[in-house]
Amino acid sequence: MERHVTQNRCRPGPAGPVGTVFLLLCLARVCAAADFSADIVGGNAAPAKVYTANGKVRIETPEAATGFFLVDGAVGTAVFVRPNQQIFTDARQSSRLTRLFIPVDPENPCLQWQAAARNAGVPSADGEWHCERVEGGKADDRPITQWRVTSPNQDSGQCWIDSSLGFPVRVRLSDGATFALENIRVAAQSADLFTIPPTYRKLDPQSLLERIKHSDVWVESPQ
Amino acid sequence: MGTRRTVKKLGLSAAAFTVSLIAATAGMAKDEAKDNDAADAIRTESPIKHVIILIGENRGTDHTFGVYKPKGKHQTISNLLSKGIVNEDGSPGPNFKLAQQFQVKPQPLYYVGAPKSAKAVYGDRGQMPQPNTAGAPPAQSTTGAPFPPGFPEAANQIDPSPDFTPLTNTILTTGATNLPANSLDSRIPDAGMLPNGPFVLQGLNISDDDYTGDTTHRFYQAWQQSDCSMANATKANPTGCLNDLFPYVMATYSLNDSVTPAVQGNFSAGNEMGFYDAEQEQASTLKTLADRFASSDNFHQSFQGGTGANHFMLGTGDAGFWSDGKGNATTPPANQIANPNPLKGSTNKYTADNNFTNCSNFSQPGVAPIVNYIESLPYRAEPNCATAHYYMLDNTNPGFFPNGFQAPAPDKQSMLPASPVRTIGDSLNDKKITWAYFGGGYNDAVVLSNEAVASGAAMTLNSSTALGAAALADPAHELGVAYCQICNPFQYASSIMGDAAQRAAHIKDTVDLLADIKSSTLPAVSFGKPDGLLDGHPQSSKIDLFEAYVQQVLDALEANPKLKAETAVFVTWDEAGGYWDSGFIQPIDFFGDGPRIPLLVLSPYSTGGTINHTYADHVSILKFIERNWKLRPLTDRSRDNLPNPRMRDDQPYVPKNMPALSDLFDMFDFDHAVKQPYLE
Numbered sequence: 001m002e003r004h005v006t007q008n009r010c011r012p013g014p015a016g017p018v019g020t021v022f023l024l025l026c027l028a029r030v031c032a033a034a035d036f037s038a039d040i041v042g043g044n045a046a047p048a049k050v051y052t053a054n055g056k057v058r059i060e061t062p063e064a065a066t067g068f069f070l071v072d073g074a075v076g077t078a079v080f081v082r083p084n085q086q087i088f089t090d091a092r093q094s095s096r097l098t099r100l101f102i103p104v105d106p107e108n109p110c111l112q113w114q115a116a117a118r119n120a121g122v123p124s125a126d127g128e129w130h131c132e133r134v135e136g137g138k139a140d141d142r143p144i145t146q147w148r149v150t151s152p153n154q155d156s157g158q159c160w161i162d163s164s165l166g167f168p169v170r171v172r173l174s175d176g177a178t179f180a181l182e183n184i185r186v187a188a189q190s191a192d193l194f195t196i197p198p199t200y201r202k203l204d205p206q207s208l209l210e211r212i213k214h215s216d217v218w219v220e221s222p223q
Numbered sequence: 224m225g226t227r228r229t230v231k232k233l234g235l236s237a238a239a240f241t242v243s244l245i246a247a248t249a250g251m252a253k254d255e256a257k258d259n260d261a262a263d264a265i266r267t268e269s270p271i272k273h274v275i276i277l278i279g280e281n282r283g284t285d286h287t288f289g290v291y292k293p294k295g296k297h298q299t300i301s302n303l304l305s306k307g308i309v310n311e312d313g314s315p316g317p318n319f320k321l322a323q324q325f326q327v328k329p330q331p332l333y334y335v336g337a338p339k340s341a342k343a344v345y346g347d348r349g350q351m352p353q354p355n356t357a358g359a360p361p362a363q364s365t366t367g368a369p370f371p372p373g374f375p376e377a378a379n380q381i382d383p384s385p386d387f388t389p390l391t392n393t394i395l396t397t398g399a400t401n402l403p404a405n406s407l408d409s410r411i412p413d414a415g416m417l418p419n420g421p422f423v424l425q426g427l428n429i430s431d432d433d434y435t436g437d438t439t440h441r442f443y444q445a446w447q448q449s450d451c452s453m454a455n456a457t458k459a460n461p462t463g464c465l466n467d468l469f470p471y472v473m474a475t476y477s478l479n480d481s482v483t484p485a486v487q488g489n490f491s492a493g494n495e496m497g498f499y500d501a502e503q504e505q506a507s508t509l510k511t512l513a514d515r516f517a518s519s520d521n522f523h524q525s526f527q528g529g530t531g532a533n534h535f536m537l538g539t540g541d542a543g544f545w546s547d548g549k550g551n552a553t554t555p556p557a558n559q560i561a562n563p564n565p566l567k568g569s570t571n572k573y574t575a576d577n578n579f580t581n582c583s584n585f586s587q588p589g590v591a592p593i594v595n596y597i598e599s600l601p602y603r604a605e606p607n608c609a610t611a612h613y614y615m616l617d618n619t620n621p622g623f624f625p626n627g628f629q630a631p632a633p634d635k636q637s638m639l640p641a642s643p644v645r646t647i648g649d650s651l652n653d654k655k656i657t658w659a660y661f662g663g664g665y666n667d668a669v670v671l672s673n674e675a676v677a678s679g680a681a682m683t684l685n686s687s688t689a690l691g692a693a694a695l696a697d698p699a700h701e702l703g704v705a706y707c708q709i710c711n712p713f714q715y716a717s718s719i720m721g722d723a724a725q726r727a728a729h730i731k732d733t734v735d736l737l738a739d740i741k742s743s744t745l746p747a748v749s750f751g752k753p754d755g756l757l758d759g760h761p762q763s764s765k766i767d768l769f770e771a772y773v774q775q776v777l778d779a780l781e782a783n784p785k786l787k788a789e790t791a792v793f794v795t796w797d798e799a800g801g802y803w804d805s806g807f808i809q810p811i812d813f814f815g816d817g818p819r820i821p822l823l824v825l826s827p828y829s830t831g832g833t834i835n836h837t838y839a840d841h842v843s844i845l846k847f848i849e850r851n852w853k854l855r856p857l858t859d860r861s862r863d864n865l866p867n868p869r870m871r872d873d874q875p876y877v878p879k880n881m882p883a884l885s886d887l888f889d890m891f892d893f894d895h896a897v898k899q900p901y902l903e
Contacts, residue, residue: 063670064699064700066699067699069699080698080699089698089699089701090698091698091699092695092696092697092698093674093696093697094696094697094698094699094700095699120696121696203698205694205695205698205701206695208694208701208702208704208705208756209691209694209695209701209704211360211756211763212704212705212755212756212763214358214359214437214762214763215280215705215755215756215758215760215762215763215764216280216281216529216530216531216618216707216709216710216755216760216797217687217704217705217706217707217708217709217710217754217755217758217763218687218691218704218755219531219618219619219620219637219685219687219708219709220687221636221637221685221688222558222559222577222578222637
């Protein structure tokens with residue numbers, strides 16, 4: 001076991017060519033993670049399913065039962081896909097799972113978490129993040145690193161990262177919510193799981209809101 | 224321009240329309256429908272064991288059925304066609320002048336019943352304010368409704384809820400105006416040169432499948448438009464409401480001509496005078512239902528004005544009021560109090576177009592003209608305004624968020640503090656009779672509310688704004704913004720919304736309505752409200768989208784014949800949406816009644832295309848429930864205390880014993896059940 005071996009900080013994203021190289025190096029490390037599937041248990045809902053391959057993540061959660069989330073860390077996107085409607089939207093903050101259960105660098109996970117929070121439009125995501133490594137060891141014969149995450153928002157807490165998977169396997173947030181991966185099965189995943197068919201259309205949430213503002217459903221406050 | 228929809232127009236199949244009349248007894252339905260159905264065990268006055276009340280948005284009787292010929296034998300209807308105001312093709316008829324509209328010289332104070340000497344009729348062609356696109360969607364879009372016809376797969380995106388079906392796909396691709404917002408609606412034939420009176424929303428470029436500009440429909444505007452005065456009374460119109468200031472009030476109540484003359488505050492203009500022609504395949508699903516079942520041509524919105532107050536009356540038989548959240552009437556913030564008196568120097572611009580009035584105080588702006596008129600009526604109508612109560616006249620969100628969170632500062636959040644007014648839900652609870660309110664998008668609204676609470680937005684913002692912000696952050700549950708909070712009268716009530724167990728038991732989503740029908744676990748009393756995209760509201764929805772919602776519920780019932788046999792479906796609207804109507808109005812109290820709205824009653828016992836003329840309003844539905852399940856009136860001041868009308872032979876639309884409201888039982892023949900499909 002180790003304590004206080006490393007402290008990583010993520011300040012507002014490194015800019016310019018140096019930053020780009022830094023980010024690519026980090027992503028290269030992240031993308032080396034193994035492909036697998038697992039259950040996400042915890043929170044207040046029934047278990048969710050997670051699939052990863054080549055740095056992409058698919059999450060199916062009963063909290064958003066009409067579709068699934070796709071996260072692509074390499075391009076910094078997270079979307080919610082509704083197969084029945086053949087549409088997708090930016091996921092933004094629809095599920096905190098899309099910000100927590102993503103491929104991360106086991107030696108510097110804050111970078112990916114901050115990028116995910118920023119991509120989701122989480123308030124204060126550009127503030128200062130700390131990832132303080134507090135312990136290491138093994139879980140189920142897998143090498144684990146444990147981190148204390150301090151962020152300027154509700155994503156603070158503790159996180160256990162499976163080094164071989166390059167993926168969080170347990171998260172305990174400061175609000176008390178705890179999530180853990182169970183039934184991890186390392187295996188190649190079908191590319192179809194991570195592909196949005198080209199016929200699907202992207203919905204702009206603002207357009208729906210604007211249409212609703214023309215109805216009696218929307219009640220403006222008096223001046 | 225909107226293309227004709229291809230999915231839904233419901234032609235009548237001869238085979239399907241074969242009606243089998245069976246000599247049924249009152250017990251027939253009961254014997255057939257057992258299984259899981261707990262409602263069967265409850266004694267009822269009629270064979271009806273379930274009612275489902277489906278409520279659309281903003282359509283009047285003449286607006287929807289102005290050109291409709293009853294299908295039933297020897298049936299008559301009071302509408303534009305029968306009065307000769309228009310011809311069957313929608314063109315001006317021999318009595319077109321009966322509908323002509325007037326303008327009024329500026330008056331120093333708000334009025335109901337304009338002085339005759341101040342009125343002047345609009346000229347013939349193009350003089351009446353003309354129809355306007357207002358905020359109707361100008362173009363198809365790949366990111367919002369309506370979608371391009373070439374992308375039917377994208378149509379679902381406008382309403383990606385589980386209650387959304389392929390039925391609406393094509394409809395959601397059509398109907399953009401292809402005109403600028405707030406411009407003359409040149410899709411309407413002769414727009415710009417329309418004569419002074421109603422005009423048909425039909426032509427090469429416009430039909431019931433097109434989005435149209437909305438009209439304002441608010442309390443003081445509606446009273447003023449009705450132009451009621453006993454000086455106008457006649458035998459056929461003993462309450463003297465002329466309904467002849469519709470475009471004028473729209474054109475002037477927010478016209479800022481005294482301060483910034485170039486600013487036109489409202490673009491409703493002449494939209495109030497538009498109507499559909501049911502004899503030419505407009506609103507064809509509704510027409511089919513009217514042809515096969517029973518409908519009313521004397522059913523009224525219960526409250527002058529808009530959505531929230533009318534739904535509140537539907538759930539309580541009364542008006543909501545500002546309180547301390549513990550049942551005690553208090554004064555709302557100054558920016559909530561209405562003052563419809565005209566600004567000095569303006570034609571008719573309201574000083575403060577706000578939502579609350581203490582109508583027990585005659586010195587409050589706007590109160591005296593209405594109360595004086597009510598008290599001049601030739602029958603015992605009372606304003607029914609309790610001392611120091613500021614009543615909710617126009618749309619105000621409930622003090623509870625959809626998840627039950629109680630707004631901590633309703634005065635600052637512009638939300639009605641938790642209401643003590645007793646609801647029909649409370650009454651049903653007392654007798655252990657099952658009931659539920661099924662609101663489209665409700666489940667998503669709960670998720671958004673949870674997020675608004677977590678973010679702190681619910682502590683300070685109005686619930687519409689808070690849910691809107693949450694939706695942009697959580698597109699997976701975005702449909703929650705389309706859930707209509709002000710349409711749910713129970714969301715105002717402390718007794719229901721403030722009690723987690725009550726909320727869980729009774730406040731549900733459309734998906735639950737469909738599931739309950741399928742599983743024969745439908746409550747005895749169900750209210751169904753589509754989300755804001757399917758509710759048929761002009762500008763944000765279309766009449767055929769509400770038809771699709773109705774059809775979805777009816778299809779579910781059709782698949783459960785046992786349940787269908789003992790269910791009455793009431794299809795109605797919250798209000799006429801500001802649309803002009805030619806029907807008689809019986810004022811009851813300070814709050815209403817208002818213009819006619821359609822009512823269709825679908826059951827095996829209400830068939831044959833009959834048209835009922837007995838005077839009724841939203842509260843009549845409460846009276847039906849109370850009579851059928853043997854409940855008492857909700858309170859000693861609620862409108863369900865009014866007697867059933869005794870109708871006059873010489874004037875079939877005017878009760879002898881005003882004020883009076885039907886309990887709708889005379890729309891049924893409980894001695895005979897007719898088995899027939901709803902639509903196909």
